[in-house]
Amino acid sequence: MTVGEWVRNTSVYRSVIRHGIAPTNRNRSLIIFENLFLHVHPVKVREKTLRFTHTFWLGGITLATTIILVATGILLMFYYHPSVPQAYRDMKELQYVVDNGVFLRNLHRWAAHLMVFSAFLHMLRVFYHRAYRPPRQFNWVVGVVLLLLTLLLSYTGYLLPWDQLAFWGVSVGTNMAKQAPLVGERVRFFLLGGNIVSENALLRFYVLHCVVLPVALLLLISVHIWRVRKDGGVQGPPDDERRTP
């Protein structure tokens, strides 16, 4: 009995990993079924869907940036206080004192830019490949909501450095919201927690950026990917495209 076999026979191992190691169809299915994180994904995919030109990996890139953003965001939260005297100073502390602080902050920022960019491209790709058509019409709507959440995350994060760019960016943005008919004033008040961009706004944007929106985003991403599987996997270029000259 090799060491590997001994380990695989221990009760601890068997309680965690319940399928065999032989590359059988059953074991492959079990890997997916028995894992919370993997089961949103289909057990089998067609080979052509893995081709780069099939989806340009845009959904995957968007998901990867999301993971980077969550990871770097959590690290940044260790160094950030959402209060007026502290917020901007924390940016400086990240720059001057925290090891790799600038890298951390830049990683978060560039990943955020990339996420918005790739989400847009993803949406275009889906649109041009007619993947919004039944049975994927519900997932298209989920995707649109995800795009909105991405933009809101981007916007709420914009205020957090509490520099001039942030202050005026949010001033302009919330003033635009004010122009909405009837509810404009209320929407602005609701967003800012007051009538001016102040510490209330900072706290509100912080909570939205770090709790409310990410939780909503992750939940909807789960739904989104699960629906992809339920709707028959990713749809690449429609078949008729190749037929038409």
Add this chain to the structure above:
Amino acid sequence: MTLRRLFAFSSLVFLIVLAFSPVKNALRPYRALQRQFRLLGISRATSAKAREMYSSRPIAIEQIWLPELNDHVDRCTTCHLGVADAAMTGAPQPFRTHPPTFHTPQDIQRFGCTACHGGEGLATDQADAHGTSPDATTPIFPTDFVEAGCGRCHDADAVRDAPTLSSGRALMAKSNCFACHKARGHEDFRADAPPLDTLPMKTGAEWLRRWLTDPKAVDANATMPNFQLTGDDIKALSHYLFGRTVPPQLQHAIDLAGAEPPGDSARGKTLFAESRCISCHTVDGKGNGSAPELGKIASRASRGWLVAFVRDPHAFYPQTRMPRYSFTDADVRDIVAWFEDELRDFDAPANILVPLRVNQTFAEKGEKLFKSAGCFACHGGMKEGERFGPDLYGIGEKKATSLDFGKRTDLKRTLPAWLEAKISTPRSFATGLKMPTFAFDAAQKRAIVTALLAIPSTPVPDAYHSAPPQQAAIVPAGAVGEIMSRYRCLSCHQIGSRGGDISTAPLTFEGSKVNRDWLVRYLAVPYSIRPIIAERMPVLKVSKEEAALLADAIAMIYVDPSTPDDPFAGRPASDRDTAEGERLYTTFGCRSCHIIGKNGGYYGPPLTETHARLKPGWVFRFLQNPQRWRADVRCPNYGMTDTDALRLTAYLETLAEAPAPPVPGAGKEAVK
């Protein structure tokens, strides 16, 4: 397969990119500097223990945290490792020891660095810490303006060990900056420029034209800046000013004075010299210069106006610093006769004092201009709410990127450069700007820029704020107050925190200093107490009664309670040893500054008449600490024991020889 290779390759690229940040982190410049400092310290260490201290020094960010200064953090000492290390004297920067100042080295942990020097304390690299980029929020103060840092905490007009800042603040007040500009602490500022009601009877259109073209060219002592008025502007203003109504009683006084017969010019010259007018005025540049130049006075003002004015300056110009001398009518006539004979502009055209025939249309234009050009800010009528100049509050912390450089593309994009250009040539930034041009020299500009940079946008917390100690300035009401106001004692002397800066003798504790009887004699005929000082007390012709009243009041009010009446009370008889006192006089080298009899220097006052002039209790306290009442007294503090001070006092008290009677007008400042 290609896909996997591509994946492997891109993973490798990503790994290298990711490794870049930690490597950059490990190579931050301060780490190399700290290693360099370690070696420098070891090479300079004089003991094994010190060597051990330097070699065991960790490579780490150093910081000074100031919880009471808005939670301020300074990390300058991360690179400037030797600021408080005496072994680093003369070491290369950034390791050099901080030069000794009032606050260093002992206060470095209390103030940090950026509180005084500016700069970004949080930063750990040079460019960001020093703020060399144009968008730096708080760039370091350039060496020329380093005293601006003192002014961030110290509110006093005169800050010790900060001569540039102090002179900048004094110059700003003197130049009437706060007449137009709002500034914290100067809300009640009132410019003391003369009222212009009597101008139609004082001067002529030609003189006014010259004055308005460039005041400094007419009178080097002029405080009025150059408004760069066009010919049309000057014409309009002249018509407006000559069209103003002279108050009837002044008109009457000027008319009467003008009709008087001419006086005795020779006697006037003597009177002018012995009254010591040049303690404030100048004649051809000679004199103190805090009042107008009189060299061409007779071509500046009419005879009637001059006579009436000198007789009662306060009726013409209530806020003037000029005393109302007790001249007789004939005295004033004589002085003005001398002015007319000698103090005139012999090159001036005959019409220089001819008034203007007023044209109402021009006068109305002039009235508007008087308002819009801001003349009223200094010449009466300015109220707090009307100050139209930009608020100076926070000007020292303006960001260079938020400044309007306008047409000045030649300037360095920094706040000091902008401020300096603003006070040199204010109108070069754009057309239509109002600020007049002051003729400041380079040192004055530097001083004013320093004072401006010292104005923060948020005041420092109380724990760091240093307001000037407010000393009570009691000026009695009633008869004594009237005499003090008439002779404008406070134009030259100081009482508490009030008063002028011409005299070196504050009156705050004068009653404890001088004997009453001596003071009565002195007020009647003042003489020079410190011959080296050019500004002497003017002979105001104070009457016997007034002098007695003043001396009594001074003896009663201006008393320092800590000065004993009799310093010898309760002391052993040996403390009155005058022979020992005389020996001490020689030992301490008093004679290098003071005269006794015929020997000694003339920097300090002669001591021959000590017994008559000074009270022994004051002499005793002064000898113990000469800087007790005035920080700028030059007499060294020898740290005398009470016994020595008393013996020296006893010796000085024996000097009772009557002073040589002063010869009126024989001072070296006598004119012509």
